[in-house]
Amino acid sequence: QVQLVESGGGLAQPGGSLRLSCAASGFIFSSYAMSWARQAPGKGLEWVSVIFKDDKNTYYSDSVKGRFTISRDNAKNTLYLQMNDLKPEDTALYYCAKGRPQLTRATLMIRAMYDSWGQGTQVTVSS
Numbered sequence: 001q002v003q004l005v006e007s008g009g010g011l012a013q014p015g016g017s018l019r020l021s022c023a024a025s026g027f028i029f030s031s032y033a034m035s036w037a038r039q040a041p042g043k044g045l046e047w048v049s050v051i052f053k054d055d056k057n058t059y060y061s062d063s064v065k066g067r068f069t070i071s072r073d074n075a076k077n078t079l080y081l082q083m084n085d086l087k088p089e090d091t092a093l094y095y096c097a098k099g100r101p102q103l104t105r106a107t108l109m110i111r112a113m114y115d116s117w118g119q120g121t122q123v124t125v126s127s
């Protein structure tokens with residue numbers, strides 16, 4: 001079955017960096033778009049970024065654009081999120097998700113367009 005396991009979270013200072021990883025198994029990783037989303041305490045799920053299977057098309061939410069970089073290593077079945085210039089408002093539980101085959105640029109922020117989710121990794125940004 002599909003498994004997504006996130007890692008790399010932790011405590012960072014404002015302005016600092018973290019790199020999240022998501023190890024995928026149980027499906028042909030290179031054939032699917034993958035995404036990162038986050039949920040801050042007391043708030044709803046927020047889409048962060050997506051990378052399509054061709055590794056060339058990436059998209060970001062306005063809140064992280066210019067600071068976060070999504071990437072994938074199809075040979076290692078792993079998704080990454082490099083997070084730089086972290087801010088306290090980036091504090092959240094970060095999830096990776098597998099996109100449905102029908103996922104397009106127009107639908108990438110729709111939760112129902114993702115069919116598998118990891119358990120999440122906590123990121124806390126605080127001085």
